[in-house]
Every structure is written in structure tokens, then in C-alpha cells.
Amino acid sequence: MAEDKVLIFDTTLRDGEQSPGVALNAKDKLEIARALERLRVDIIEAGFPASSPGDLEAVSTIAKEVRGSVIAGLARAVPGDVDACWEAVRHAAEPRIHVFLSASDIHLMHQLVKNKEEVREMARTMVARAAKYCPNVEFSPMDATRADPNYVYQLVEECIDAGATTVNIPDTVGYAIPYDFEAFIRSILEKVSNIHRAVISVHCHNDLGLAVANSLAAIRAGARQVECTINGIGERAGNASLEEIVMALRTRKDLIGLTTSIDTTQLMRTSRLVSDLTGLAVQANKAIVGANAFRHQSGVHQHGILKLLETYEIIDARDVGLPRGGILVLNKNSGRHGIKARLAELGFELSEEELNRVFEAFKELADKKGEIDDRDLEALVADERRTFEELYHLDLLQVSCGNQQVPTATVRLVAPDGQTLEDTATGTGPVDATYKAINRLVGVPNTLTEFSIKSITEGIDALGEVTVRIESGEHTYMGRSGDTDIVVASAKALLNALNRLLSAQGRPESAATG
Numbered sequence: 001m002a003e004d005k006v007l008i009f010d011t012t013l014r015d016g017e018q019s020p021g022v023a024l025n026a027k028d029k030l031e032i033a034r035a036l037e038r039l040r041v042d043i044i045e046a047g048f049p050a051s052s053p054g055d056l057e058a059v060s061t062i063a064k065e066v067r068g069s070v071i072a073g074l075a076r077a078v079p080g081d082v083d084a085c086w087e088a089v090r091h092a093a094e095p096r097i098h099v100f101l102s103a104s105d106i107h108l109m110h111q112l113v114k115n116k117e118e119v120r121e122m123a124r125t126m127v128a129r130a131a132k133y134c135p136n137v138e139f140s141p142m143d144a145t146r147a148d149p150n151y152v153y154q155l156v157e158e159c160i161d162a163g164a165t166t167v168n169i170p171d172t173v174g175y176a177i178p179y180d181f182e183a184f185i186r187s188i189l190e191k192v193s194n195i196h197r198a199v200i201s202v203h204c205h206n207d208l209g210l211a212v213a214n215s216l217a218a219i220r221a222g223a224r225q226v227e228c229t230i231n232g233i234g235e236r237a238g239n240a241s242l243e244e245i246v247m248a249l250r251t252r253k254d255l256i257g258l259t260t261s262i263d264t265t266q267l268m269r270t271s272r273l274v275s276d277l278t279g280l281a282v283q284a285n286k287a288i289v290g291a292n293a294f295r296h297q298s299g300v301h302q303h304g305i306l307k308l309l310e311t312y313e314i315i316d317a318r319d320v321g322l323p324r325g326g327i328l329v330l331n332k333n334s335g336r337h338g339i340k341a342r343l344a345e346l347g348f349e350l351s352e353e354e355l356n357r358v359f360e361a362f363k364e365l366a367d368k369k370g371e372i373d374d375r376d377l378e379a380l381v382a383d384e385r386r387t388f389e390e391l392y393h394l395d396l397l398q399v400s401c402g403n404q405q406v407p408t409a410t411v412r413l414v415a416p417d418g419q420t421l422e423d424t425a426t427g428t429g430p431v432d433a434t435y436k437a438i439n440r441l442v443g444v445p446n447t448l449t450e451f452s453i454k455s456i457t458e459g460i461d462a463l464g465e466v467t468v469r470i471e472s473g474e475h476t477y478m479g480r481s482g483d484t485d486i487v488v489a490s491a492k493a494l495l496n497a498l499n500r501l502l503s504a505q506g507r508p509e510s511a512a513t514g
């Protein structure tokens, strides 16, 4: 690896998937992995194969299909995990086994209930076991920033001798402060005699809002791999955000002098895909990919950028994948070719069949609301992709409600066997009545744990996007849909979640790690 390059290790599919309420199915994971490959991340941590048969299968599918990045799997330092990990990643063009084990006294005493000697032995032997399978092995001493530094040096040194080619220093609970973390990474370079044989990586959590700052401080000290996620998703407050680290390195190359292999024009698109499939909204003021990241409100700023963009912008919006010429407005006279061209500019590659369905939905929406902009188009594509191949499909929804009425909904669904099913229910409001009718028709016990609605664009005629989460047994399923009628959007979102539940039935989701 060139000395002036920082490797980007994306863990959206592993740590990111551990975000509360997120459960991606195998199809979602493959779609995200393909997007990460297009983004040109160096390493994709595709999952934690020993956590469930479903995760093992998803990692192995990604390993077979996604050939442009190293494919890593996570493993605890136990033989079954290392073997399961190899089983999943061995199909990859370049596989990696990532072994982790707690290093802090607090974890050793209260979680592992093992002494330091025993833990060192486990780490050494499991790294050696992984190295027999594959030459690309990463070792992480978990909770390193709260561990005895001398113990971390010793663990790292022994694991490099056992075959680790990357040593990752996790700030598991987001405890580090940038100057302190920088000093810690420097000390590893000084105290670990064989460190020149491995790449130093860092994995920072965002509990104090410092994950990106800590990662940059570690890079300054000599780390040459960063572990991060799209939109910064992950356990608790999340991980370091990939887009922020990459754009900081790029924008301040004058100061930092390092590069990455990321195609930054794919950032916005990947961020939207991850938000769409996880159901985790991106806050409007989020750096790089938030809806307001390139918007100027104050008159003084607007005046400035009209004269010269650089007066108030340090990044060209096109560099992160925002389309040329700002947001384009289309209407019902726009033709199929125009829509196709705009979708291509927005980064969507649709099959002819997908394009036909999106175009139909576009015409329908344009009839209802006149002007359609890029945000509507993106929502239409996402909705078409979600509803295609659904098990249960909404055929009809009719509601009556008002301050003098008992809210009532009649729902007709097309079932997987093609039969139509119909029911009428009353509720506290039109959405409640609709949900009661749908649940009775589908007949799968579940609890609604989240319901949120947002407007895609401005104006009262805007598309309303509904996101729901339902729980069934141990598992959570997300559903999302958009429509100008928010009761219809609500119905389709619940059906989307139920369809995911039904497709995943019998398949346990991943176990959490940290």
C-alpha cells in the first residue's frame, strides 16, 4: 500500500446493521455491498457469519458477487466463529478474517470473566487459526481505549507474530479525545516492536460526537486504515461517518497530504440507499449528505455564492454526487427519455422494466401534483424497487373519517397465491383502522414500535413518506412507502414491513457485538 493512502474499511453491513431497530435482509445487504463496491471502498465488512445462518449466507453471497473490494467477516476469538467466518468469506476475490477480543479490565472481569493470560492465549491461537485459512487477518483488541496500554501493546505484538496483517484499535465506547487518541496510536508505533509488519487501523464510536475527529487524529499519528459507516450509523451513537472522513481528507489534502480510493461522486447516492434500506433518516444538517449541507439561507451568504461559490462553500456539491445545475423540475409533459436521462444523472441504473414502472408512477404523480423534482423521482424509484415482488399487494383502500365519524377503513389485498382478500375495520383514526384491517387479513402477530411521516418536498401536495417498524418475536422489520395520500403511504409502509417479515420468517437476525 502506498504510504500516502488511507484504506477505507466500511462496516455499514456489520456495525451499522447493529443500529437499534435495523435489520437488513440478504437482498438489502447485497444491494448495499454493490453500492460500496461502486464507491470503491477498500474493505467491506459484510457481516458476522457466526451470529446466524442468515448472516453467514449473506456474507457468502456478497463474497461471491462483489469482486472489487476485500470482503471481511467478523469473528469472536473462538474456533467456531473463525471457522464460520472463513466458510463465508472464502469465496471472495480477497477474503479477510477479522478476529476481535476484549482487552480492557472492565470487559475481562465482567464480560469474559477471564484473566489477561487466558485472553492473550485466546487471541494468539485464534489469529493463528485464521492465518492458516487466509493471509489477510485483522485483529481488534476491543475497548482498547479503556484498557491498560501496556496490555494492548503486548496483545498487538503477539497477534502480529501469530499472523495479523492489520491491527485495529477500537474506541468501542467512544471514550477517546483526539489528542489523547493520537498519542495512544503514536505509542503503539513506538512500543510494538513488530508494528511495521501490520497496518494500523482505528474504529471509533461517536458517543461524544468525536468519532471522525478521533479517526483523523489517529491518521495523523500513522494509522492507515479507518473503519467507518455510511451516514455514521452503528451501535448507540454510531461509528465514524465514511463521507465525513473521506471529504475531510480530500478537502484538506493541503494539510493532511493523504488520499483514499473513494469515488466521492457516489457518496450522496450511497447515503440515500443506506437511509432507505435501514429506515434511518439522515438529519438535515448532517455534514456532506444532509439535505441542508449545500443550502444557503442568509442573504449575505446567498449574495456571496452568487458572486463566487467558494465564498461560502468548501466542497463542490457535484463532487459528492449532487447533480449538475441543482434540482431539476419535471412535469407531466416530460417524456420517458427525459426521465431516463435525469435518473441516469442522479446515478440510477434501471432495467427497461424498472424504468417502465417508474415512468408510469411518474405520470400518475405528475397528474396529481404538477411539478416533480429530483427528490420525488428518487422516492418513486425507491418505492418501485420496494413494492416489486411483494408477497401481499395493496389493491384497494377506502377510508371514511372526520370529527363526526367513526374512522373506518376497507382494505383489499392481493395475496401471494393471487386471491383477493377484503376486510373493513374501525379505529381511533384512519391509519389505525387501516392497520387493523391489514393485520387481520395478513394474520401475522406483530407490534408496531415506530411510525413516522415526513414530507419529501415542500408544499401541501407533496409526497408523504411513511416509515414504520414492527416487532415480531425477537426481530424488528422496517417498512417504508411514499404517496401523496398519507393513509395510502401508511398502508403500503406496513405492508412493506409485513412482506419483509414474511420473507424472513424462520431466519434469525444477527447477534449484536459492540
Ligand code: KIV
Residues within 6 Å of the ligand: 015, 074, 100, 140, 142, 143, 170, 171, 172, 173, 203, 205, 513, 514
Ligand atoms: O466497537 C468495537 O469494538 C467493534 C469491534 C468488533 C471492532 O465493533
Ligand code: ZN
Residues within 6 Å of the ligand: 015, 172, 203, 205, 235, 514
Ligand atoms: Zn464497533
